[in-house]
Amino acid sequence: MLIGAEVIAAQPDRTAEVMAAFTRARREPMRAAMRSMMLRRPGLEAEAASLRLPVLMFAAHGDGMGSGPDDIRDVAATMPDARVVEVAGAGHLAPLFIDVDTIHDRLLDFWVDAQEPGRSLS
Template sequence: MDLPLVLLHAFPFDARMWDPVRRSLAARLRLITPDQRGLGRTPLPETDREPSLDDAARDLLALLDRLELDQVVLGGCSMGGYVTMAMLRMAPERVGGLVLVDTRASVDAPEAARNRRALADRAEAEGVEGWLAETMLPNLLSGDAPGAVADTVRAQIASQPPAGVAWAARAMAVRPDSSGVLAEAGVPALVVVGERDSLTPPDDARAMAAALPESELVVVPGAGHLTPLEAPEAVSSAILNWWERI
């Protein structure tokens, strides 16, 4: 496949989370890893609209237009997967393939949505340094993740703008179910999940793979929710092997 590969990062991170994967893929593929709105170096636009991942998808469409890319293979980890599915709803003709990593098509349960809104309120009131990483870390990595990986996670989370964190949390809380969108995708898809992912577990990945008409599922042994950081070699190999087959 000659299309570029666009990979969208998880919450609450920025494009740096793909750096370990980028080192393996850059020589083989044209890889694009943008920061999403309000996170990393991308500012949060001023708007009166309620937070919605549709706006993040519009940001991506604008980026593809600036780069003069009519179609890409699009993928993402966790929140990046949610934005990928929003893009698939909005402009399916721009998506020539899917890479869905540690994400899911279903909506949040009511308690999970409430927790996201509470997190957003606290980020706005207190900032994010310290408490956010320590709150999230147990669910992001397996217990066997190297200390250096945990340090990277802490540092990247602590560096995020509180307003962007709050916006993204509220947008995820109201995202729609995307199972039907996946069923109508009609493009090759790779689904990757950590064996020990407690946030979007393997059963969620299997449900997405079953919904997609043309899909491949890879379960990464021993990894948690952030496989691109915890097991970048396995993620890179899964992408390259799938890419060669399609």
């Protein structure tokens, strides 16, 4: 689910714009992208453990297109410098509509912390 009922009710105009963009998209490339994600999407676990830079991941409950908070925390636990932030919203895009303040604040915190001596984002 891209956008849950709570987001549609809270922000009908903005969600209508997003859904219209998906409706207008050319079908064949959209189908190919979705098929690739569903059938050939590799897990992150092996690569995640090798990351040696700060990582910030957002996890929403009810994101049927991705992983839930527990799955994200499991992946983060394999990395030396990872944070997981749980955000509100049921749906893959829902947090971008209804929990934008949390996303904004945690991103700023992440960038500020990454500037500390001895840490690097590159």
